Amino acid sequence: MGKISNKGEKNEIYYSRDYRHLNRAWITYLLQIIFVLVPVILIYLCSYSEISYYISEFSAGLISNITVDTTGILKEKYFPIFGVIYYITMKGKYPSFTMAMISFIVTLILIVVFARINMNRKPLMIFLTIGLCVHLASSLFFIFFGNKFPYTLDTYSILYMKQQVIVWLMIIVVYWLSTSLITHVTWYRIISLAMLMVLSFVYGIVRYILYMIIISQFSYLFMASLYFTFGVLFDFLIMVGIFSLFIYRSGKKFQGKKRGRVWKWS
Amino acid sequence: MEMVVKILQGYFIFSIVLMIIYAIRHFCFSYNRLFAKQRVSYRDIYDSELPMVTVMIPMHNEEAVIRNLFDSLLKCDYDREKLEIIAINDHSDDKTPEILEEYHDRYLFIRPIHRNGDGERGKPAGLNDALKVARGEVIIVFDADYRPSKNLIKKLALAFKDPKVGAIMGRVVPINAKKNMLTVLLNLERSGGYQVDQQARFNMRLLPQYGGTVGGFRKNIMLATGGFDTKILAEDTELTYRIYSMGWNVVYDNSAECYEESPETWEVRGKQIRRWSRGHNNVMFRYFFRFLFSPNVGFAEKVDGTLLLLVYVVPLILGLAQIDCLILFFMGKMEIFAGWWAILFMGIYNTWGNFAPFYEIGSGAFLDGMEKEILALPQLCFSFYFYMWYISLGFFDAVIDIITRRNVKWAKTKRFSNEKRVENA
């Protein structure tokens, strides 16, 4: 019959959102996990030791410039096969009874105030209230148990570093798996993952420096809230931010695609 | 003391395992929705013999919106001989009764029921009264502010040609999605919940949920089991589990869309969530074992149904896990759990990021073509704490309901619409 000319063909009608889906890519998906994700994880695990060393070295240098305290670098075993983890060692300080008491009262007042203000910012207020409750618990602890606080600044430092190693590992895994839901185009995801890791590393380092300074200058009173309230949440927030940018870009790219190439119906 | 520490650590690990289970579940849903063959509902069927349908509309002081609903229903393409509309006026003190009578005078198939006595108030009680007089074999429930499209009733009714279908659920689309940041976030949640979660559960033959509106059910199922339980706020969830336990199933139609209004303030949203949590947990207390041991439910349905029942308990479990962590921290036991805390938190954020994890919401927004709205996704981070708070309160409300056997007091979600917005839809 011969090939029919496309002259006069109407424009493509795009699939409606009800039942459209993407071309199945599970083989590519699995291959990428085996040949991209797993090697990246292994490389990361093999190099977290060096990463922690350079972070500690850089941060220690910066802290020494900012404060007059002496800093050093220690190491501790972490994952059995993959090596030690380095962290900063510094002198911390305990809060006085007065400081703990003042902290308790101020925190209590703030909790009452936050519970009552600004209904349009309710989620933020609840989040801050929970953070204040953590700080309240910390203040109470120091009021009643004073010097029985089980951690030193060194312990916080190693806690932080261990947490960050896991966080960065999880970010790689979760981000890769999440973005694979949208596209198996590798380079696009690698670039955004690289962006995310750079942001996350920089953030991790800067936060490490700031939190170590806060605890060393203002006492262990703040350790709990810095660890729980202002910790891991913001790492994942950055990941979700980059993910949303990724979806935004992918969406713009894919919405106009003709059916069969990207979208399938039912 | 050692025992206490062991319990705390055990609870910590239990929470992580639970989060991982939910994370995997939602990831499977997202993957299925994005890549697998989609199960289309029965809307492609052409049939000249449609079932008799009763549309029930519970209403309380809805003078601002009901004309639009009736006008939409009058335009629908369902055979008028096979359609009746029962408007349930529940103790309204505005012009709602007059408007209903006005429409009844013009259209005999619109029948109002006026509930003004001392009897039980609320949606389930009203629906029960209407069930007694309904002629339809299929009951479709709409909220008063909805604007159903012309073919929506037909789409919903056709599903009941399948003898195993006990109920059908359509998709609600927020009409005020861009009103403010809250409505944007709710729109994203809805997108993840319907476009991905419900559809995936339908694809995988799990447990799509009947949502109480933009949906329908077989009248004989309700009549055979005594009607709606007026002591439960979440009558829709209760119906879902009742249907599955009796050997029927629920169908989800992703194309049967209808506009609804989302709450526009956090205060209203908080009350709504607390009510949902209370109702859902009431259902959980009643159906947990009944559903688990039902001979009419398959294994996969049981697993999914159980996880669904626990959805409004999980935030409390997570909240307690965080307190648990804090106690472990002050006891000096946090060192070995430093990394685990990150996993728990990751699990919390991924799995229980507000009814759907971020990748599920992202997938839903992507499928819906909402590229720009997805940029608001990070804003959901704090609403996770908001939900944790109100859902936990709802859980305690449900516990008190069980212990004290108190009657529930019905409250309507505050409406923000005006006629102009609804007209423009």
Add this chain to the structure above:
Amino acid sequence: MLELVACCIVFTSITLFPFGLGRFLDFDDGVETSLVVRSDNIKNPRYFSESFRRLLLDAIEVNGGINDRLFLSKEERILYIKDRRQIEEMMDKLLFVRIPLKIDKKAVFLKEVYAEEKIVFAASSVIRAVSGKKEVIIGENSVVKRWADADELLVLKNNCHAGKSITSGKRVIISSGCEFLRIYAPVIEISDCVEKTDDDSIVCEDMHVYKKIVRNIKSVAESEELKNTIITSHNLQIGENAVVYGDIKSTGNIKICKNAIVTGNVFADGTIIIEDYAKVFENVFTESAIYIGAGVEIGRKGKIKSVISREQMYIGVGSRVYGYIGTERGGKVMNKDGIF
């Protein structure tokens, strides 16, 4: 000090960066909803033809008559056919045919054809779309690229490809070897005899559909009569000459053997096989494939019922469907020996 300030700035910027993304949303663009729900949508199996006719006839009316150019959804060149000798091998204009037309040589019609009288296309034609007010006959080995519709009779002879949909207001006859996706007509005949036939469908005396449910059975014996609706999670077989006065739903496969009758709907998650001369008086629907033998009847005269498969469909000659046939992966008409 500078380092401290720099750290604070970097820390604050990265912390606030995810929240800043949401600020790009425009709440003042006058549009409140981000997802449009079409409120006036009605499902019409003959939508393509009716929509095309409306556009064409409105354009003619606006123009005060037929010109060689009309504006439909865009400007189209029109050819008004008065004589079959105007038909060439390649027709790249929209055809408006007012006379009975029999095209005796194969041709390629790149644009739609509108015919107010009977139109017959030669074998091996390629037709983008055709809308006929009377009868449309399409010769063997032809291809319909998009749709074909006729108010009275639409015939597809052997080995045609039926495009996206073929519809008729009264009757469609489709012959062996034809491939299809969607067919709609009050009477759809699968037949190699393309002359109109009398409707000799047998009416079952008792066509009642009993709603009392029997669950989880695997078969109905030969010649048995069952006055129940069946819901089963097993594969189900309805034996030869059996009658089920009810609906059937299986999450497995369903096989309806020769001469069996089902008065209700047949729904399955798996494959549905309907052997020769069996009858189903309501809808047939599956997520999988459907195999329909010869002489099968689905639906009842005067009613519209559907046969829908989400996978392939094969249907034998001599069968009849009253209403709608739909398949997602493609259907084919098999000759007499082709199915079982």
